[in-house]
Amino acid sequence: MWSEEKRIRGIFTGMSAGYIALGLVLMLWPQGAMNVICGVLGAAAVVLGVYKLFRYFTAQGVEVLFVNMSAGVVLLLVGLVLLIRPELLLGLLPILLGLLVVIDGTARVHTALELRRVGYGAWGLELAFSALSVLLGIMLIANPMFSLNLATAFIGAVLCVDGVINLWDIFYVSRQIRNLRR
Incomplete structure (x- = not known):
């Protein structure tokens, strides 16, 4: 059976590989990928919106929740907008991914300070x-629309760099921590 540490390392390895794979796809085929x-x-x-609406209209008793109808309508509208006008999401995507990268980098600052300690x-x-x-994430947030294809390729590059850094963390830093425990 896997220890908790190995399980967490496996999750982060998979996540990092996913970052790198998504990053490569975004770099190589930016418009098609988006x-x-x-x-x-x-x-x-x-x-999901249709499912939520179906649940609302077919439920009885306690299961009739207004939230199912509200969520269903919102999801249905968002889905239709994404299918009909995808460029609306394309403007937000660099900002959302930039936030993700900033949060990830900030969490690793804590790791660095713990290693120092x-x-x-x-x-x-x-x-x-x-x-x-953190810097790359801030760049995505600060200037999200500097040409959608270029931005998409840049997002891909940022995800690849972040994925490689995460892999380095997983393998090298965890090995050093094990050595310090001995």
Whole structure:
């Protein structure tokens, strides 16, 4: 059976590989990837919206919740907008992904400071990588529309860099922490 540490490391490895894969797809096929993402998100929102409305109109007793109708209508409308006018999401995507990268980098600042506290010599490298992630995320947030294809390719590059940094964290830093425990 896997220990909790191995399970968490596996989750973060998979997440990092996903960042890198998504980043490569966005870099290599920016416009097509964005259209597919909008189509998939739009279709999923429509299906979920129809399901919520169905649940509202067929439920009885305690199951009749106004939230099902409200959520159903909102999801249905959002899904239709994504399918009909995907460019609306395309303007928000760099901002949302930028926030994700800033949050991820900020969390790694904490890791760097903890490594410093326990006496790990190369904690500064971890801090530099964290700062790079935060800076790249801020760049996405500050200027999200500097050409959609270029922005999409840039988002892909940022995700690849962040994924590689996460993999470095997972393998190298966790090995150093194990060595410090001994």
